[in-house]
Amino acid sequence: MDTCRAPSSRSLSSSTLRSSDQVIDSRDNISALNGQTEFVNQGLILWNQIRQQWVGRSKTTECRSSDLREPRISWTATYDSLLGTNKPFKKPIPLFEMVDFLLDIWEEEGLYD
Template identity: 65%
Template structure:
């Protein structure tokens, strides 16, 4: 058994050869899980590059308002990181008494 593969990627049939195959056991590979992990890694990015991202200036201006930021259907000039958008919305909601 390949111990470098997480246990969640192996099926019960790959850990024992109860069927007694003449060709030997074949290891089950969960291709869906592998694809999910690969996609997740692309989404969360490289942890080493987080240091560079933290040095960047915020995408949302400090004086941005809810209406001028979200009151239009025009796309943003650059992608806004999710934590920055959440922080912006929480600040606005707190000011308006909508977030406790």
């Protein structure tokens, strides 16, 4: 299973929360200077920060070990040897590897163009 995950909102560091407080405080100060009170959506600010952690990750650096490991499906495996039985696999097979295997088989049999 792919282990590349962003931290949950429960595991956010205090620095992330402090930086959102700083953003909120600076906006409040600007509003106070103008003599207006402005609604600040703290949830949206935190959501954007968490989203940035997810989106900002580079897959090539984070998941490199999973991309470089040896394939779990043997090059000599056949459709029947893998899927012709109801026995579970010894180790989990990554989805991208299984899809690649099935596409190769289907292309050979003319089932996928």
